Amino acid sequence: xxxxxKTHEVKTAVFEGPLDLLLQLITSHQLEITAxxxxxxxxxxxxxxxxxxxxxxxxxxxxxxIASTLIQLKARRLLPTSDGADLDEELELLEERxxxxxxxxxxxxxxDVAAVIAHRMDRADRFMSRSWGIDFPLPPRPDTLPPIDGDxxxxxxxxxxxxxxxxxxxxxxxxxxxxxxxxxxxxRRRVTMDAEAGFSDLVAHTERPVExxxxxxxxxxxxRWGVVEATQSGWLSEIRVKAAVVDxxxxxxxx
Amino acid sequence: MSDIExxxxxxxxxxxxxEPVSREQLAEVLEIGVDDVDRSMGTLRASLDERGSGLxxxxxxxxxxxxxxxxxxxxxxxxxxxxxxxxxxxxxxxVLSIIAYQQPVSKGQITEIRGVDSGSAVRTxxxxxxxQERERLSTPGNPALYETSRLFLEKVGINSxxxxxxxxxxxxxxxxxxxxxxxxxxx
Numbered sequence: 001x002x003x004x005x006k007t008h009e010v011k012t013a014v015f016e017g018p019l020d021l022l023l024q025l026i027t028s029h030q031l032e033i034t035a036x037x038x039x040x041x042x043x044x045x046x047x048x049x050x051x052x053x054x055x056x057x058x059x060x061x062x063x064x065x066i067a068s069t070l071i072q073l074k075a076r077r078l079l080p081t082s083d084g085a086d087l088d089e090e091l092e093l094l095e096e097r098x099x100x101x102x103x104x105x106x107x108x109x110x111x112d113v114a115a116v117i118a119h120r121m122d123r124a125d126r127f128m129s130r131s132w133g134i135d136f137p138l139p140p141r142p143d144t145l146p147p148i149d150g151d152x153x154x155x156x157x158x159x160x161x162x163x164x165x166x167x168x169x170x171x172x173x174x175x176x177x178x179x180x181x182x183x184x185x186x187x188r189r190r191v192t193m194d195a196e197a198g199f200s201d202l203v204a205h206t207e208r209p210v211e212x213x214x215x216x217x218x219x220x221x222x223x224r225w226g227v228v229e230a231t232q233s234g235w236l237s238e239i240r241v242k243a244a245v246v247d248x249x250x251x252x253x254x255x
Numbered sequence: 256m257s258d259i260e261x262x263x264x265x266x267x268x269x270x271x272x273x274e275p276v277s278r279e280q281l282a283e284v285l286e287i288g289v290d291d292v293d294r295s296m297g298t299l300r301a302s303l304d305e306r307g308s309g310l311x312x313x314x315x316x317x318x319x320x321x322x323x324x325x326x327x328x329x330x331x332x333x334x335x336x337x338x339x340x341x342x343x344x345x346x347x348x349x350v351l352s353i354i355a356y357q358q359p360v361s362k363g364q365i366t367e368i369r370g371v372d373s374g375s376a377v378r379t380x381x382x383x384x385x386x387q388e389r390e391r392l393s394t395p396g397n398p399a400l401y402e403t404s405r406l407f408l409e410k411v412g413i414n415s416x417x418x419x420x421x422x423x424x425x426x427x428x429x430x431x432x433x434x435x436x437x438x439x440x441x442x
Contacts, residue, residue: 016345016346016369016371017369017370017371018370018371019369019370019371020369020370020371026435060371060372062370062371066370101435101436103367103368103370104435105426105427105432105435106368107368107369107370108426108427109422109425109426109427110349110352110353110356110368110369110425111345111349112425112427113352113356113420113422113425114345114348114349114351114352115348116420116425117348117351117352117355117411117419117420118342118343118345118348120411120412120413121343121410121411121412122342123412124315124409124410124411124412125410126325126328127311127313127322127323127324127325127412128322128323128328128331129320129321129322129323130270130273130321131273
């Protein structure tokens, strides 16, 4: 008994959980005696729990649960023929006992196979593989850079900074664009009235070049429709415009 | 392509692959039959051996992958810190074994078998990529069910879970079971 107490004093910090503790207590006995005495086992188990409490460590409910099963088993062993024992309680205890046994066996089994798998992993671990594949972002190829020296690079940078830092200037843009459709309507009205007119007369009232362009586009469109006839005798000479014979009413694509 | 040319392409593919490449994948990429893949793989392995290459082809997790030759391992550890991997604790190994054989399995079921809370071991294994969540149960708390990953197969050096050692071989010998039962059962 004293020897046994010594055993678990040594092992207190080593076991992991109540099943592990039970297994260690059982195997420590198997080295010495053939059959494990349940009574001794329970005493030792409870002694370890007391030790844990003395060390102010947490005694989990799992420890307590297994302890209660062990105590009941021990009590039953010490009082083999208890008259009028509750049959339900009796069966419950046997069930609990078998469950504990099964858990112990499962625990031993997995501990054993875990050692084998650990060994295999150690062996496989001697082989190493690359952990990154081909699909990481590639840096730009160095040979796509043109030959360049420091001075040229500085000049390019200066140019770039100048153009990109300046606010875009919109003053040269005249966004008040004249309507080609309006110009077409005006032309149709006036060309019908005048027998023949010069293009410069037709745009004489305009103030901006862009309006002349609108009238020119309108003229081309009307000529295409066959509403007006436009003739030009030579390069840069006056365009003569007159109304065509047939007046078609086609919707303009400029509208 | 000739056998040697195919072996060369396979070597290049395995060099850039991030995980084991299956026979079928290689057949598809190379537009050849699986038998041809096998033959060229044999050629590649033989040529690596013949020239005493620092690399070997291993078949794990249902595919092939290039690995460093085991003899070079000590030098790789001196070369790079990442080459020395921390071993898993006994507790983590037990949890890993339970998941390997009982998958899919919840934390609660693992704790039931081990008799001790296994949450931190599960987290360690998940972080190492050896296990993964398969699904969540609809029972209260939505516990996760875990399974082993493809990396697990690779790390153990097997092609499929069927190649795990049979659990029956690790049930304690009958003498132990009997003496246990006797001490608990004797009326």
